Amino acid sequence: MAAPLRILVFGKQGSGKGTLATRLHQRLGLPHVSTGDMLRDAAASGSEFGRRVAAIMDAGELVPDDVMEGVVRERLEAPDAAAGFILDGYPRTPGQAAFLDDLLAPEGVTVAIELQVPDDVVRARIVHRRVCTSCGAIYAAGRDAAAESGVCDVCGGSVVQRADDTEEAVGARLATYASLTEPLLGYYSDRGLLERIPGEGDPDSIAEGAVDLVEARRS
Ligand SMILES: [Zn+2]
Incomplete structure (x- = not known):
């Protein structure tokens, strides 16, 4: 059996990392594990x-490590993640990265991708963002x-601004990203696992470039 393909996707919220993760999921057939979505589902x-x-989350703070560890362990140990996954929203601290290394030993993480977009x-993007509460379609106010x-084009559900x-x-x-995630990217860079790619531009082209980087790591 081939080694599992474990992809981490990093980027500020609003960088397009969720879109990239969805495209990687479609191209690679691996589950897209979004801790943000999992937590929002729990909150709802x-x-x-x-x-x-x-x-x-309403206070813009991070969920404590011990809470996240339980959520992440349960999801990544599910059978559909055995061949790999695209993890979006985790880890966010060095402590979480160490936990993930232990959880994924001995193969570990395959590649960490950061989408780079200016603050x-x-x-x-974020203050204009509106989201369908039924299907998750994303819209932009003013566009x-x-x-x-307030009515979704796709499913007729209600379109709102997230709290x-x-x-x-x-x-x-x-x-928080500057103080916690930037040093964390150094952790993956030091291990030769980090790929930084520009996050502005056509999402399909960005995804193609990311797939090429992943495939290069696999072989
Ligand atoms: Zn919808």
């Missing part, structure tokens, strides 16, 4: 755990009619 569930997560670009009407997509929460997340 209204459970005690979900309410705790919602309060943390002012992601800030503008897409569905963002103004954590405000200017204030975005600022907190950008500061």
Whole structure:
């Protein structure tokens, strides 16, 4: 059996890393594991755990390591992730990276990809972003009619601004990215696992470039 293909996708929120992860999932046939989506689903569930997560995310803060470890372990040990996965939103701290190394030993992580986009670009993208609560389709206020009407073009669901997509929460997340994620990228760079790619431009071209980088690592 070939070694598992474990891909980490990094980027500021609004960099397009979710889109890249979806495209890699389609091209490579590996599950897209988004810890952000998993936490938002939990928050929407209204459970005690979900309410705790919602309060943390509304404040633009990180969910504690011990909570994330349980969520990530359960998902990455699922049978559909045995051949590999595209992990989006984790790790975010050196402690989480060490946990992931232990979890994935001995093969470890195959490649860490960072989509690079300037702060002012992601800030503008996020405050204009609207999302369908039913199918997850993403729209931009000031560009897409569905963002103004509140009705999804794809499924007719309701299109809203996420509670954590405000200017204030975005600022907190950008500061967190600079202080925690940038050093973390150094961790993967030191191990020869980091690929940085420009995140502005056509999403299909960006995804093609990323697939080429992954394939080069596989062989
Ligand atoms: Zn929809």
